[in-house]
Amino acid sequence: MARAFNFSAGPAALPTEVLEQAQNEMLDYAGSGMSIMEMSHRSKIFVDIAAQAEADLRELFDISDAYHVLFLQGGATGQFASIPLNFTQSGDIVDYVDTGSWSKKAIKEAGKYCNVNVAASSADSNYNYIPELESWQLSDNARYLHICSNETIGGVQFKAFPNSSVPLVADMSSDILSRPVDVNQFGLIYAGAQKNIGPAGLTVIIVRKDLCGTARAETPTFIDFAVQAEADSMSNTPPTYGWYLAGLVFKWAKAQGGLAAIEALNEAKASALYNAIEASNFYHAPVVANARSTMNVPFTLANADLDAAFLQGAEERGLFNLKGHRSVGGMRASIYNAVSLAAVEALVAYMSEFENEHG
Numbered sequence: 001m002a003r004a005f006n007f008s009a010g011p012a013a014l015p016t017e018v019l020e021q022a023q024n025e026m027l028d029y030a031g032s033g034m035s036i037m038e039m040s041h042r043s044k045i046f047v048d049i050a051a052q053a054e055a056d057l058r059e060l061f062d063i064s065d066a067y068h069v070l071f072l073q074g075g076a077t078g079q080f081a082s083i084p085l086n087f088t089q090s091g092d093i094v095d096y097v098d099t100g101s102w103s104k105k106a107i108k109e110a111g112k113y114c115n116v117n118v119a120a121s122s123a124d125s126n127y128n129y130i131p132e133l134e135s136w137q138l139s140d141n142a143r144y145l146h147i148c149s150n151e152t153i154g155g156v157q158f159k160a161f162p163n164s165s166v167p168l169v170a171d172m173s174s175d176i177l178s179r180p181v182d183v184n185q186f187g188l189i190y191a192g193a194q195k196n197i198g199p200a201g202l203t204v205i206i207v208r209k210d211l212c213g214t215a216r217a218e219t220p221t222f223i224d225f226a227v228q229a230e231a232d233s234m235s236n237t238p239p240t241y242g243w244y245l246a247g248l249v250f251k252w253a254k255a256q257g258g259l260a261a262i263e264a265l266n267e268a269k270a271s272a273l274y275n276a277i278e279a280s281n282f283y284h285a286p287v288v289a290n291a292r293s294t295m296n297v298p299f300t301l302a303n304a305d306l307d308a309a310f311l312q313g314a315e316e317r318g319l320f321n322l323k324g325h326r327s328v329g330g331m332r333a334s335i336y337n338a339v340s341l342a343a344v345e346a347l348v349a350y351m352s353e354f355e356n357e358h359g
C-alpha cells in the first residue's frame with residue numbers, strides 16, 4: 001500500500017509500523033475480543049497499557065521520580081489556561097517569551113488569570129529569531145517563565161534553554177520526542193500529542209511534583225494537576241485510544257535508538273532541506289540560521305504567483321500538505337519524527353525540478 005509523503009503540521013504523519021500494529025490489534029486486543037476503544041479505562045488490560053506508556057516515556061527522557069507524567073485531554077490550548085490556574089493566584093506575575101503565534105496565544109490566555117510580563121519578543125522581525133537570553137527583561141517575582149520550544153507556524157526553535165531561577169514551563173507540542181531534553185531544567189513540559197506522539201485528543205504533561213497542589217480554588221477538578229496525578233490521570237475518563245497509540249509510538253522511538261538517534265536523523269533531514277533552500281536563488285527560508293526548526297521548515301518561492309503550481313506539482317508526486325499557514329503564506333514542510341529521510345529527499349528533488357522549470 002502506498003503511503004503519502006505527508007508534511008502536515010498536525011495532526012501529522014505517524015510511523016507506519018505503529019499504525020500497522022494498531023490495525024492488527026484493532027478488533028481483538030491481546031485475545032480479549034475487544035478493541036482498546038471498547039474497554040474500561042479501569043480494566044487491567046488498559047491500566048497495564050497506561051503504565052507501560054508512562055514507563056517508556058520516562059525511560060526515553062530519563063524522567064526522575066520528582067516528576068509526574070500526566071495523560072490528559074484538552075490539547076496544548078487547554079494548558080494555556082490550566083498552567084496559570086494551577087500555578088498562580090489572582091494578581092500574580094508570570095513571565096512569557098513571545099516567539100510567535102503559539103506564544104502569543106499562550107500569553108493572551110494567561111492574561112485572563114494573571115499579570116503577564118512579556119520578557120522578550122521577536123515580533124519586531126516577524127518572529128524569525130529567538131531573542132538573546134541576555135536581553136530578556138525578567139520579573140523579580142514571577143511564578144514561572146513560559147517559552148514555546150518550537151513555534152510550529154513560524155518554524156523557530158530554541159536550541160538551548162535558559163537557566164531559570166523560577167520554574168521554566170515549555171510548550172513542546174511540536175518538538176517533543178525530536179531530541180533529548182534534560183527534563184530537570186523544567187518545572188513543566190506540555191505537548192498536544194498530534195505531531196510526534198500520536199493522535200489528537202491526548203495531551204502529555206511532565207510536571208515537577210512539588211509545584212502541584214496549590215491550584216486556585218476555582219480550578220476545574222479535571223485540570224487540577226494534583227488531582228489528576230493522585231488518580232493516575234484517571235480522575236475522569238482519559239483519552240484511552242490516544243494513550244495506547246502514544247505507548248506504541250514511545251516503543252517505536254526506543255526501537256529507533258532513543259532520542260539521540262532520532263535527533264541525528266532529524267538533523268540530517270532538516271539539513272538536507274535547509275541546504276537545498278540556501279543553495280538556491282529561488283527558495284528563501286525566512287528564519288535566521290541559528291533558530292531554524294528541525295521540525296517545521298517554512299520557505300517561500302521567489303514568486304508567490306507560482307505557489308499554486310508548486311503545490312499542485314507536489315501533490316502529483318505524492319508530496320502532501322506543504323501549504324504554509326494562512327497567517328504566513330508560502331510553504332511549510334513539517335518533518336516530524338515519522339517523516340522519513342526519503343520523503344525529504346523526494347521533496348528536495350521536486351524543489352530542484354520546479355526551480356529548473358520556473359526559476
Ligand SMILES: Cc1ncc(COP(=O)(O)O)c(C=O)c1O
Nearest residue numbers: 075076077078102152173174192
Ligand atoms: C506549539 C503549539 N502549541 C499549541 C498548539 C495548540 O494545540 P491544540 O490544538 O492541541 O490545543 C499547537 C497546535 O498545533 C502548537 O503547534
